Amino acid sequence: MQPGLAASRKIVNVALLSCVDQNMAKLRKEDLQTPVSIWREKDMINGEKVDAFVIILRTTGCWWAHKKGCTMCGYNTVSAPVTEEDLRVQLxxxxxxxxxxKMVKIYTSGSFLDDHEIPSAVRKDIFTMFSAAARILFESRPEFVTAENLASIEPARSAVAIGLESANEEILRRCIRKGFTVSDYEQAAKLLNEYRIPLRTYLLLKPPYLTEKAALEDALASVQYAAQFSESVSVNPVNVQRNTLVESLWTKGNYAPPMIWTLIEVLKAGSGKAECRLLSSPSGGGAARGVHNCGQCDKKLLSAIEKFSYSQDPSEFAGLECECQHEWKALLELQDLMFTGVDVKRQATENIIE
Ligand code: SF4
Ligand SMILES: [Zn+2]
Structure with missing residues (x-):
């Protein structure tokens, strides 16, 4: 086990999966034919800030989530047994x-390149439908990044995002339960590089069972590793999602999301790696379930992170100070001394009953 990996590991998985399956049965036809969500945001193509149109399609969901699932992932609560026709109506x-x-992002809460989620004929049609888009970004697990599947997309207009989460094999297996290895990721990344398809790698900041310091070190090492294959690396701090193993740990005070200071440290120390853009757009930032600080400085720091994600200039973080920085520094030391990744503050101040 890595230093900083906490000893306790209580896996409560089966109940979570059956909860997902019950949710699938409740959806009506209208839901099956409506995208989960659509919104607009900004992103970047070749150094230019552009408008991006984001669609979350409802699909049968990630096959791995149905089998065991990653410890922090609750995405399958929006999945359902959709048909090809349902997908076409959604589109x-x-x-x-x-x-x-200029940019279209199509998320499926799974893998766009998995035929069970998006049949190859639909993938091809998507490129025709969104002909005005210079770039279509989608997510996939590495096992679906194959020459055969890449034949159903337009490489010159594609970008692929892969959730590597951590470049540490042991953390990937024991803490995240990712269901693939670092070398699986590397094989997919090299194929995408060969096709000149830009790769965005997602890293998970603070998987369960890691101390704050171990999480910081893991994210930094992972940025260093992923940058060599990626056009961009997105550092995603854990947001405690419902019906996940992480949520069950968090509820009992055995897990805390990272502090914003940790995220800033990763971005500062990790910036300037190769030609790779480093970004973070934390979901749930500032909330109890997401990356947060004391509540006084959260907004200011999150705004600096957003600016850095475009400018890549670490000076965006210059002069940021708050009382809670002392608490953060103490946390980095204390958890390692105690050899525990639990929420030390909550365990010390609340009467948590397991
Ligand atoms: S994080 Fe990704 S790979 Fe893991 S279960 Fe969720 S959708 Fe599947
Ligand atoms: Zn603060």
Whole structure:
């Protein structure tokens, strides 16, 4: 076990999976034919800030989530047994709202390149439907990044995001339960590099069972590793999602999301690696379930992170100070001394009953 990996490991998994399956049975036809969500945001293509149109399609979901699932992932609560026709209706509805944004991001809460989620014929049609998009970004687990599947997309207009989470094999297996290895990722990354398809690698900041310091070191080592294959690396701090193993640990005070100071440290120390853009757009930032600080400085720090994600200039973080920085520094030392990744503050101040 890595130093900093906490000893206790209580796996409560079966109940979570059956909860997902019950959710699938409840959805009506109308839900099956409506995208989970659509919104607009900014992103970057070749150093240029562009408008991005984001669609979350409802699909059968990630096969791994149905089998065991990653410890922090609750995405399958939006999955359902959709047909190809359902998917086409969802896409037609999305297209009605599309305003020719330069970038389109299509998320499936799983793998776009998995035929069970998006049949190859639908993938091909998506490139025709969004013909105004210079880039279509989608997510995939590495096992679906194959020459055969890449034949169903337009490489010159594609970008692929892979959730590597950590470049440490042991953390990937024991803490995240990712269901693939670092070398699986590397094989997929090299194939994408060969096809000149830009790769965005997602890293998970503070998987369960790690101390704050071990999480910081793991993220930094992972940035260093992933940058060599990636056009961009997105550092995603854990957001405690419902019906996940992480949530069950968090509820009992055995897990705390990272502090914003840790995220800033990763971005500062990790910036300037190769030609790779380093970014973070934390979901749940500032909330109890997401990356947060004392509540007084969160907004200011999150805004600096957003600016850095475009400018890549570490001076965005210059002059940021708060009382809670002392607490953060103490946390980095204390958890390692105690050899525990539990929420030390909550365990000390609340009467938590297991
Ligand atoms: S691979 Fe992705 S979608 Fe599948 S369980 Fe893991 S985090 Fe969730
Ligand atoms: Zn603060």
């Amino acid at each position: 037609a509805k999305a297209l009605e709202k599309y305003a020719n944004e």
